[in-house]
Amino acid sequence: MNLYKEIYKIIKKYDSIIIARHIGADPDALGSQFGLRELILSSFPNKKVYAVGSQASRFRFFGSNDKLDNVNFSKSLLIVLDTPDLKRIDGVNPNDFGYVIKIDHHPLVDKYANIECIKEDYSSTSQMIIELSYVNKITISKETAERLYLGVVGDTDRFLHDYTSVKTFELVTRMLKDTCINFTSLYKNLYQRPLNEVRFEGYIYQNLNLTENGVAYIKITDKIMKEYGVDSASAGNMINDLKFVNEIIVWIFFSEDIKSNLIRANIRSVGPYVNEVASKYNGGGHIFASGARLKSWEDADNLVRDYDTLVNEYKKLN
């Protein structure tokens, strides 16, 4: 049976459903999470459906989370979206649940679900939720379409990245035709930002380092972020803008997070696969877009060195 149909069959069986996604929620995680919550509730208004995970204030427009008061986890269904690894599931533990479904477009890391629905060649988890709706003939409301649209736009960076496919356009076009949402008016939600962030972007470009083989990187300290009035998540929103720069093959933004006592790395590549090296540094992700959490600036230097070697080898072969 088609996996989406099987998933829908399981959804029908459970009265209590919890929908989770990864920590550090982004538009795809949130778009698919709140989109799926509304889809289920529109077909089954009597079910209890909870969206969980810590709120990202920047993305509040996607919706608000539900409190898990008096929920019997062992009798509930857990659906985890956009999260390949156990350690990055936000707010719940799959082991507490009667049944678990994973819906994800990342390469497999941990098998933690009864149904592992993975489509590595899909642009986003939101694209999978649009497809799940059509396969099961669930009507998509305007509000749901808006969330799913922003999810696809967020992860593809406006249909720019690899894995944006004919299928992506077909599903999105069908949804836009069916729901008639005013999609251009939605971009403001994702892209509107204060001037200090733009100035911070200027700082990053001015201070970017470049290794011999084409690894660009910048170490953003807590002091600099305070100076510009931005937080440790800000740099991550700008990382994709360096995709088409002649000299750069792999690029990394390191941001110090004093509160969590770690250094976040956002990593991108237009050459070698970067997820394997990232996984050595408490990270992982897609082949051309990964992230890691480091303990020290020394680790950051080691990571840069590892990628420099990787790019060197890549250049010899290509």
Ligand code: AMP
């Ligand atoms: P980001 O740079 O935060 O946009 O992340 C790029 C990709 O790497 C996303 O697919 C994330 O799911 C993944 N990723 C980011 N940080 C980590 C981490 N610490 N561990 C595993 N995967 C990560």
